[in-house]
Amino acid sequence: MMASTVIDRSDDIITLKGVTKRYGNVTVLEPVNLGVRDGEFLTILGPSGSGKTTILRIVGGFTLPSAGSLLLDGRDIANELPFRRPFNTVFQDYALFPHMSVEKNVAYGLAVRGQPKELIKARVDEVLDVVNLSAKRARYPSALSGGERQRVALARAIVCQPRVILLDEPLAALDAGLRRSMQVFLKDIQRRIATTFVFITHDQEEAMAVSDRIVVMTHGRVEQIGTPQEIYNAPKTEFVAQFFGENNVIRAAVESTSDSGVRVKSALGSWVVPNGQRLPVGDNCGVVIRPESFQMTPASNSNGGNQRPTIAGELVKLLFAGAYWHALVQPLNAPESLLKVRVPGSRADAGFAQGDKVVVSWSNDVAHLVAMVG
Secondary structure (H helix, E strand, O other): OOOOOOOOOOEEEEEEEEHHHHHHHOOEEEEEEEEEEEOEEEEEEEOOOOEEEEEEEHHHHHOOEEEEEEEEEEEEEEOOOHHHOEEEOOOOOOOOOOOOOOHHHHHHHHOOOOOOOHHHHHHHHHHHHHHHHHHOOOHHHHHOOOHHHHHHHHHHOOOOOOOOEEEEOOOOOOOHHHHHHHHHHHHHHHHOOOEEEEEEEEEEHHHHOOOOOEEEEEEEEEEEEOHHHHHHHOOOOOHHHHHOOOOOEEEEEEEEEOEEEEEEEOEEEEOOOOOOOOOOOEEEEEEOOOHHEEEEHHHHHOOOOOOOOOEEEEEEEEEOOOOOEEEEEEOOOOOOOOOEEEHHHHHHHHOOOOOOEEEEEEEEEEEEEEEEEO
């Protein structure tokens, strides 16, 4: 597990310091230290029960923390009521008023704040234009598609010009195609209105598509914080390596360390891994390699002078996926293992077949070392 740290930044709008949540003797959120930067799209990613929604509810004021501080511009707001916080929340179920038109749903927040009618009309017109719903302002929620209802919910959240918009898995109920288009729409809206978004999801591809930074969580703990590229290319823990996209995690043990990296030994071979954690000799570790980072060649074409790390195996499965093929390779010296390899379609068409003897190799700089438990 990676310890989360707080870095004091002048552009942090929200700071969580040691925020914890317990229900009786059960701790559902370990101490979390996190800064949310002004104007960023921050995604909290994790499986069910990871604590991501608990963080959102604490930030929104719907749940009180058991310990720790929640700062807004340096001021502790942990005990302030939700309506006193300059935040708005978009829920998964939209929570629209069914008896109100699109226009009245969006205007509701301004109306209850007693804003002048002229200002309400101007703001609603502006926001409906932003979410591309001006032509459907008179319709009721029942006459809208799922994506349109979600855009109404988003419009209602942004019309009051909050400092932060909290989004609790807002796309989970949409079908795959609409979900992808809404991801693009959400990111575009966030850039246009220059407002901080804190987004909750369990979908890794969705997190990569929309986020400036991602917080990966499991079992109430923060595992890693970074850009999508950092987390994809350099996972820091076994959980992140397994959860964030496809990965091969080759179990090994640390043999030695040097300036060039960590030498590890596994049932599949012994290699120097230059990237990732520097672990003590004897520790269990995992060599993390993405399927697309492997190169697969027929065993008969293997170059004995190749300085790249290699594993000899048998191609046991080859599945077509359009631009590439999914291949499963069973190492000859560890038949209980399987390596996932992504092969460009043109190369797979050129002669690979199930049952072939192959060699899988990779460049040292694509492998990363993480600690393993057990």
